[in-house]
Amino acid sequence: MTDAQETAADSSLRTTGGGPPDDVESAPIPLLEPRDGIPPVIADDASLAEVIAAFAAGSGPVAVDAERASGYRYGQRAYLVQLRREGAGTALIDPVACPDLSGLGDAISGVEWVLHAATQDLPCLREIGMIPSRLFDTELAGRLAGFPRVGLGAMVEGVLGFVLEKGHSAVDWSTRPLPEPWLRYAALDVELLVDLRDALEKELDRQGKLEWARQEFDAIAGADPAPPRKDPWRRTSGMHKVRRRRQMAVVRELWETRDQVAQRRDISPGKVLGDGAIVEAALAVPANVHALAALNGFGHRMGRRQLDQWQAAVDRAKALPDAELPQPGQPVTGPPPPRAWADKDPEAAARLSAARAGVSALAEQLNMPQENLIAPDTVRRVCWEPPAAEAESVAAALAGYGARPWQVEQVTPVLVAALSARAAKD
DSSP, rough: HHHHOOOOOOOOOOTTTSSSOSTTTSSSSOOSOOTTOOOOOOOOOOHHHHHHHHHHHHHEEEEEEEOOTTSEEEESSEEEEEEETTTTTEEEEEEETSSHHHHHHHHTTTEEEEESSSSHHHHHHHHTTOOSSSSEEEEHHHHHTTTTTSSSSHHHIIOEEEEOOOOOOOOTTTOOOOOOHHHHHHHHHHHHHHHHHHHHHHHHHHHOOHHHHHHHHHHHHOOOOOOOSSSSGGGOOGGOOSSSSSHHHHHHOOOOHHHHHHHTSSOOOOHHHHHHHHHHHHOOOOOSHHHTTSSTTTTTTTTHHHHHHHHHHHHHHHHHGGGGOOOOOOOOSOOOOOOGGGHOHHHHHHHHHHHHHHHHHHHHHHHHHHHHHOHHHHHHHHSSSSSOSSSHHHHHHHHHTTHHHHHHHHHHHHHHHHHHHHHOOO
């Protein structure tokens, strides 16, 4: 009997009243408690060793999830790791008390890991030594299968017929000790993940997309860690208002100062100084602390030491020689923004329009989002510097940009047609 079947059989888990809903076939069943209860949080080496042994001896895929403290703490580290495997049950591990989980990662390295939105959790899992060699991403599987809503709660409800509580998804998971309701929520997040995986695998197989999904999962598992973002200060919200290079320098100095403070205090940068305040200061370039204090975001609740700190950053930007001021935009390594194509290269703009229409029609036919059928950037690159309008050349170009074999097979005819049509008109 699967997890879902066992849970459904236990009426005490289905509704607050202890009985099944009137219409079991159509009414979703609230999942209120993990079947085995809330496990103790693993926070010492001896307990961790027991978990490692249990999961190594278990069978089948391993459901894996991680909770971060986004918006509360600096960075994206994991503050709780949840796992579930047949024969091992559910484990909740505190990666603050047990920061090296490489032993656990090694114990299940050859096993398929089941995650929801894997790319969100893999970076923080990698930091603590947990790196899968095989995975199944239930969110991505839902996208490929054409589900309109692919959040975990929506998928569990739509596919399995259970309702997960989602009220604690955005709490401060760095809190210690973690409240029992949060731990219950965390345990339930992996309770049915393997069942969801099994159901989605069957649906993908029915649609003839299972091999496509496997290629996508392999690509995620084999991807290198993302490199550090270049000039992250340029992503400050409201940056589009900042036009002058001196003002950009103010944004950069304030952003970098804020980042240093946030890292030192281990709190979210937004709690140190808001993006809106940074942009206000950049636009005003205040002459002194008094002028700075009059700006939005630097109000009366901010102490003199903090104001001095921010004004010093502004002053550093004001003192920079012109040669050291940031340039208006980042160097473009690929095609220009599509909105500029009509002026720069009308033929390329026409190719892109035809290609987008073809990809959109194919995505609708295959019942999946366009961005999962083929990355929009890949389509832009092929259209900006087009290969010969023949299948072999287009397929090679797509593969060179990282498209998976199934994507190459599906999209090549569409792009050949788009490029051929434009070539015939030119």
